[in-house]
Amino acid sequence: MHVLGIDTSCDDTGVAIVSNGRNIGSAHLSSQVDLHGPYGGVVPEVASRAHANVLLPLLRQTLKDADLDARDLHGVAVTQGPGLVGCLLVGIAVAKSFAYGCGLPLVGVNHLHAHIYSAVFASEDEPPDFPHVALIVSGGHTAVYLVRSWEKMVRLASTRDDAAGEGFDKVANLLNLGYPGGPVIEKRAQRWAGGETIPFPRPLTGPTMAFSFSGLKTAVARYIESVPYGRDSEIDRICFSFQAAVADSLVEKTLMAAQQHRVKTITLTGGVAANRTIRETMAKAAASNGMRLVTPPVSLCTDNGVMVAGLGTILLEKGYRSNWDMDAMP
Numbered sequence: 001m002h003v004l005g006i007d008t009s010c011d012d013t014g015v016a017i018v019s020n021g022r023n024i025g026s027a028h029l030s031s032q033v034d035l036h037g038p039y040g041g042v043v044p045e046v047a048s049r050a051h052a053n054v055l056l057p058l059l060r061q062t063l064k065d066a067d068l069d070a071r072d073l074h075g076v077a078v079t080q081g082p083g084l085v086g087c088l089l090v091g092i093a094v095a096k097s098f099a100y101g102c103g104l105p106l107v108g109v110n111h112l113h114a115h116i117y118s119a120v121f122a123s124e125d126e127p128p129d130f131p132h133v134a135l136i137v138s139g140g141h142t143a144v145y146l147v148r149s150w151e152k153m154v155r156l157a158s159t160r161d162d163a164a165g166e167g168f169d170k171v172a173n174l175l176n177l178g179y180p181g182g183p184v185i186e187k188r189a190q191r192w193a194g195g196e197t198i199p200f201p202r203p204l205t206g207p208t209m210a211f212s213f214s215g216l217k218t219a220v221a222r223y224i225e226s227v228p229y230g231r232d233s234e235i236d237r238i239c240f241s242f243q244a245a246v247a248d249s250l251v252e253k254t255l256m257a258a259q260q261h262r263v264k265t266i267t268l269t270g271g272v273a274a275n276r277t278i279r280e281t282m283a284k285a286a287a288s289n290g291m292r293l294v295t296p297p298v299s300l301c302t303d304n305g306v307m308v309a310g311l312g313t314i315l316l317e318k319g320y321r322s323n324w325d326m327d328a329m330p
Ligand code: KG4
Pocket: 010, 137, 138, 139, 140, 141, 164, 165, 166, 168, 169, 180, 181, 182, 183, 186, 270, 271, 272, 273, 274, 275, 276, 301, 302, 303
């Protein structure tokens, strides 16, 4: 079963063809980082226009690279939400027209569920068994789910304020490191020569499963105001210490969820899951608690069409269909 997947939820245009929900036939991604970089964040109108410019050529290329004709496909999956409404509508309009024109079934996919599904593309691991606990950690969302099946994902807790990726982006902004913040903070943290870390607070430690990152961001802002941070090594130290605080918080809440629900498998997905320190911290904590961590390759942590095609396949197989009047659910 070959399914086309389209994701235009934010600032990446992702198109892919996946076979049987697992095998990537071809995948293309067009990043808008250069367009939004000068603004320090995603500008919705700029993002929608960029999706509209690149989506059809990308779709053509994806079919060509998979060596497939539209007639070889079995369905079309598209991100329905959450995301930026103008961006979602571009993907939905193209998916609908393509599916209608080619006589293919269409299915709208939840973007967060698609990230969670991306764990099946982990390189060596067996796919996650059910039920498992999934941490999805991205620029717009930070939440932990109990995944009973690919159709049944129950949100256990989410962030009370900023998402973790938003925290990375805001801290990078405070340090004038550019956008997006995650990759550059990771790089600066790796450069830090070591020594005493800055004891930034670990927010909402204790019994609650909810996350919070705005207090941590404020603590970093206060610290920056209070010290002459211009030296490169001090910026590296701030990045290292901030990243460690985020990692600790993500690990604590995810393990709490896994323990409460007595599951032995956890997954880590979403843009922030590309962070090697967070992956390693989570892997160590999981192992020392007798749990298995499954996480997709770094290239599939940030937004992409593969995860949408993958989850779309499962949903289509189970009989889910969207109507031609399907709308965005931002
Ligand atoms: O999943 P994603 O591509 O888009 C959303 O659905 O939000 O995630 C983007 C977020 C951004 O906030 C970005 O700074 C963060 O993921 N990110 C990272 C890394 N790579 C991307 N955060 C930490 N470390 C990274 N290496």
